[in-house]
C-alpha cells in the first residue's frame with residue numbers, strides 16, 4: 176500500500192519546503208520534489224496545507240484512578256480523540272499503587288491499554304513508594320521500554336515522596352541513564368493552607384488555586400533542581416505553570432544542567448479567573464498546579480521561544496462535571512484534579528503561530544519533535560523524513576472551527592475552551608501509514624496502536 180501526499184508544505188522542526196511525501200506501508204519512503212512520484216494506491220492532495228509529523232502528547236492520564244473516581248477517557252476513547260486532533264502518539268503514566276511493585280504495575284497498564292489504542296502509545300512510570308524493591312525495579316522497567324520515572328513533591332499521603340526518597344531515586348536514575356520527572360509543588364505547605372481555608376469556610380473551587388500559590392511551585396522546582404544537581408540526575412519538570420518555576424529552570428539550564436520542562440495549553444490560555452466562575456463552574460478548571468493569574472502567560476510563551484520550556488503536553492485527565500467534579504461541591508479539596516485537553520493541543524498551539532508567539536517550525540518542535548527526542552522515540556517519530564513511521568498530519572491553516580463539548584470526541588461532558596474560535600484544523604491523519612482521520616470522519620480502529628519501547632533520552636548533555 177503506497178500513499179502519496181501531494182503538493183503540501185512539509186514542515187519539520189528544522190524548516191519547511193513544498194514537497195510530496197511518499198508513504199510505503201507503515202513508513203515514509205521519500206520526501207521529494209513535487210511531481211517526481213505519480214503512482215500510488217491512495218493520493219492525498221495537500222495543496223495549501225501543512226504536512227507535519229503527528230503530534231506526540233508526552234503527558235496523558237487515561238483511565239487513571241484518582242480521589243475515589245477514575246479519569247473518564249479509556250485508552251480507546253482517549254486515543255481516538257487524540258487522533259481527531261492530530262496527535263498520533265501518547266505517553267501515558269502507569270501508576271504504582273502503594274504496596275505493589277513497579278513491574279506488576281506495568282503489567283496492569285499493558286492490560287488496560289493493549290488492543291485498545293487507536294494510535295501508538297508508550298508509558299512513563301509513577302513511583303509512589305520508594306523502597307529497595309522499587310529502586311531495584313527501575314532497571315527492568317528500562318529494559319521493558321519505560322525509562323522515565325515520575326515523582327511527586329505534592330499530594331502527601333498519596334503520591335508524595337520525601338526529599339530523601341527523591342534523592343535515592345535520582346541516584347538510581349543517574350546510575351541507569353534514565354530520567355526523573357517531577358510534579359514540583361510543596362505539598363506539605365499546601366496541605367496546611369488547604370486545611371486553614373476549609374476551616375475558615377472557604378470551600379469554592381477558586382480556593383484550590385489560592386491555596387497553591389506560585390511561590391510553592393517555584394520553591395519545589397528549585398529544590399528538585401538542587402537534588403538533581405547533587406545526584407547528577409537528568410530532571411524533567413512536568414506541567415510547569417508559574418514564572419517562579421520557569422526562572423529556576425532557566426537558571427539551571429543556563430548553568431548547563433540537564434533540566435527540562437514542559438507546560439500545558441491550559442496555562443497558556445486559561446487563568447485563575449476561570450476558577451472563580453460562579454455556580455461551581457470553576458471546578459471544571461481544577462487541576463494541579465492550578466491555573467495562574469493571567470500575567471504568567473506571557474512568561475510561558477517567552478519560555479517556549481527561548482527553549483527554557485521545551486515541550487507542550489496536555490496532562491489530559493478528564494473528569495465529568497456531573498457526578499465527578501461535583502464530588503467537591505462545598506469542599507474544593509474533594510474536586511478530582513484534572514482537565515481534558517488531548518484533542519485540542521495541536522490546534523491551541525497553532526493559535527500561537529497565528530498570534531506570532533512562535534514560528535511554524537517551533538510549533539512542530541514543541542508538539543512533536545522534541546517530545547520524540549526527549550523520550551527516546553526520535554528516528555521513528557517526530558519528523559517527516561525517509562525511514563520514519565508514517566505518522567503524518569495534513570493540517571489546513573486557513574480552516575475555522577469552534578471548540579465545543581457538543582462536537583469534541585473526548586469522553587467528558589464539558590470543554591475547558593467552550594466557544595473558543597480556532598484558526599486551523601486537522602484535515603487528514605495517518606498513523607503508521609493508515610488513514611485514521613479523513614473527510615471529517617474517523618477511519619481508524621481500536622487496537623491499531625502499538626506499544627512503543629522507548630530508548631533513553633536523546634537530549635542529555
Ligand SMILES: [Zn+2]
Nearest residue numbers: 234236490492
Ligand atoms: Zn499529570
